[in-house]
Amino acid sequence: MFLAFKELKFSKLKYAMVGFILTAILFLLFFVNGLASGLATADSSSLKNLPADYVVMNSEAEGNILKSEVGENAQEELGDSVAKDQFTPLTITMSTVKGKDAVADVVYFALETDHPSLPPVIEGKPIEEITGEEVVVDESIKRQGYALHDTLHDENLGADFTIAGFLENHTYSHMSVVYTNLNDFNKRSFSNPDKNQALLYYGKETDVAKMDVLTLEETVESMPGYSETQGSLLMMVTFLFIISAFVSTVFFYVITIQKRNQFGVLKAIGASTAFIAKSLVLQVVFLTISGLVLSLLGVSGMTKLLPDEMPFEISWQMIGFTGIVFLALNVSGSLVSVHQVAKTDALEAIGRAD
Amino acid sequence: MNGIIKLDNISKVFLDGDRSVEVLKSVSMEIKRGEFVAIVGPSGSGKSTLLSIMGALLTPSSGSIVLSGQEVTNARARQLKKIRKHKLGFIFQTAHLIPYLTVQEQLLLVAEIVSKRDREQREKAAHLINDLGLAHRENSRVDQLSGGEKQRVAIARAFMNDPDCILADEPTASLDSEKGRRVVKMLRKEVKNRQKSAVMVTHDERMLDLCDRVLYLEDGMMYEERKIHDEKLPLR
Structure with missing residues (x-):
């Protein structure tokens, strides 16, 4: 010693x-x-924290959720094995928003807000309660100078949204994720209600024709470049x-x-x-x-x-x-x-x- | 009291390539308590081998050996290590001290290897340091010591585990004759005071008058000679 x-x-x-x-x-x-x-x-934190056990995407997308397209048929088929209130379509749209003095890249995650176990907010209104133009955004957007109740002006989509709450750990490809109500999102002209990017559901793994059913982990790993x-x-x-x-x-x-x-x-x-x-x-x-x-x-x-x-x-x-x-x-x-x-x-x- | 070291017909054969070389040929000797013995011989005469056998570092090819009353001819390595640890003290050609320890710590290291460092061991170390005239050097590091002082620390270290016998391998080789003589005198004094035995392998004929007995080793054969220049008689 x-x-x-x-x-x-x-x-x-x-x-x-x-x-x-x-x-x-x-x-x-x-x-x-x-x-x-x-x-x-x-x-990938947004994908890791998706409110689901499994994610359904079409096979051609090869796990890239942005490329995936899921239509009505798949929804009906999944409805046979999974209870209606246990699944929701997810529409993903990438865009750019403008605020008072800053531009930010965002990704819209539009889903049914009565879906169970949605991510909890750290500030403001929970996702379950948002309506109309209200959205819940990842807190990373604060770095661009946005605050609660600010307006996100989206020129690409020609729409305005109001920040009703903030989430943490919901980014996709370094972009802030914006959670919106799918029903309200579908009412807008730019949205095609028949096509979603994926279906999220809670329950056991099932088979859906021409679709891949991935766990959250698989979804993260098949992200391009991840x-x-x-x-x-x-x-x-x-x-x-x-x-x-x-x-x-x-x-x-x-x-x-x-x-x-x-x-x-x-x-x-x-x-x-x-x-x-x-x-x-x-x-x-x-x-x-x-x-x-x-x-x-x-x-x-x-x-x-x-x-x-x-x-x-x-x-x-x-x-x-x-x-x-x-x-x-x-x-x-x-x-x-x-x-x-x-x-x-x-x-x-x-x-x-x- | 019988001999502390007793060698009986010791031979040692080394393999040199495919030839075997007999380095020691039927060497017999006995060293008694309180005796200070020198072994002299030219290079290659087998001195180091003999010392290694006495030091339980090598086992002989044939013959029997008793170290401090224990028969060790067929002892296992573990037993030999125990004998080295408790019954033998070594002094090497150069002091072989640990460079980063002070004089006192060199001695306490032995205490730690043998048992543990306690008050008693500290007092023993202080006593030895004092005996060898190193009191003023107690807390000096090795690189601050002179050659003679280093060798004196080595002597103190050899006595630290309270051995029956001290084995010295050319302890004066790196010293001039005056310093060498002082070191050997101190070794002799400690051996006599503590009633230990010591075997010193040396080239240095000037030190022999300080020894009780001188044994000559040549080509692996041992001769005893009480007076220098007497006719050598083979000892068998």
């Missing part, structure tokens, strides 16, 4: 440098991780893990080989491999945990500097998981060095000038 810390103190520079590398890698790891989950949320983005970020994270494990393994391996002579002396005196290995592993654990703490400080400082629009999200579960995996990798890497210690023979101390 005291051997480990005395040495750390004595060779400050050496250990500080490797500690710095570990900290830098961990910082990057947390950052990429936070970015991955932030991007996932900005891209798997590709998340996949490449995951690859970066994996490689950072591997690189960090290699850096610390190689560092301690080289140091251990340098110290073989010293270990030989310790063994001649009667120290066991476990005695020496304990101090080695303790050093690895100490450096790794210092790296974790420092990088978390760095990341939390960084999040304060990031602009609001930057999709960045970090959770305690993710920090805990990353920390444990990182520690486990580094400690298992140090076993390579422990093996060297075990191989060192006390005999090496005898008959040697240095």
Whole structure:
């Protein structure tokens, strides 16, 4: 125990440098991780939080909800196996709205407002109670300067809406989602009541002719670009893990080989491999945990500097998981060095000038 | 009291490629309590091998060996380690101290390996440091010590686990003769005061007058010679 810390103190520079590398890698790891989950949320949180167990889209859309078209037939067919009040058509329209001084891209999600378990609002009127021109919008639109009761002027659709409430975590492709009442939406001239983008329902998985029935998770993953983005970020994270494990393994391996002579002396005196290995592993654990703490400080400082629009999200579960995996990798890497210690023979101390 | 170390017909054969080389040939010797013995011999005579066998680091190819009253000829590695830990003290060619520890910590490290660091061990360490004239150096790190001081710390360290026998591998090799002599004198003093035994392997003929007995090793054969330049008699 005291051997480990005395040495750390004595060779400050050496250990500080490797500690710095570990900290830098961990910082990057947390950052990429936070970015991955932030991007996932900005891209798909609206789909993840759809009020449904299953989403019905037509097969040609291949899971891309914007391309999907679902007609009357499918609604009737689904009505055979799912109770009327457990499903709703969903119409999705992308557009741009203008306010007093800002333009914002939005996505309209029009559905029947008597559908059960609609997303709860964090401010204003719940979705169940909106009528006419009233809409409930994701709070991200506040960044464009919109507030409760403001008017959204949509030139493309030639319509005006009033913000009656705000939701959280409802964005699609970084755009704010606008929940509206489907019946009122269909009364407008731009809407085609016979065609919806999807059907949402609660219940068991069923078959609908020429349609795909997807879970929310599948809906999210088949979003264009979603798997590709998340996949490449995951690859970066994996490689950072591997690189960090290699850096610390190689560092301690080289140091251990340098110290073989010293270990030989310790063994001649009667120290066991476990005695020496304990101090080695303790050093690895100490450096790794210092790296974790420092990088978390760095990341939390960084999040304060990031602009609001930057999709960045970090959770305690993710920090805990990353920390444990990182520690486990580094400690298992140090076993390579422990093996060297075990191989060192006390005999090496005898008959040697240095 | 019988011999602390007793070697009987010890041979050691090493494989050199496909040839076997007999490094030690039927060596017999006995070292008694309180005795300070030197083993002298040219390079390659088998001195280090002999010391390693006495130090429970190597097992002989044949013959029997008793270390501090225990028969260890067929002992297992674990048992040998225990003997090293509790019954033997080592002094190496260079002091082989741990570079990042102070003089006091070098001794306490042994205490930690053997048992644990407690008050008693601290007092013992302080006592040894004082005995070897290092009191003013107690909290100095190794790189601040002179060569002689380092070797004295090594001696103190060897005594720290209260061994029956000290094994010294050319302890004066890196010192000039004056300093070397002082170090060996101190070693002798500690051996006598504490009634331990010591075996010193050395090249340095000038130290031999400080030893109780001198054994000569040549080509793996041991000779005893009470006076220098006497005719060497094989010991069998």
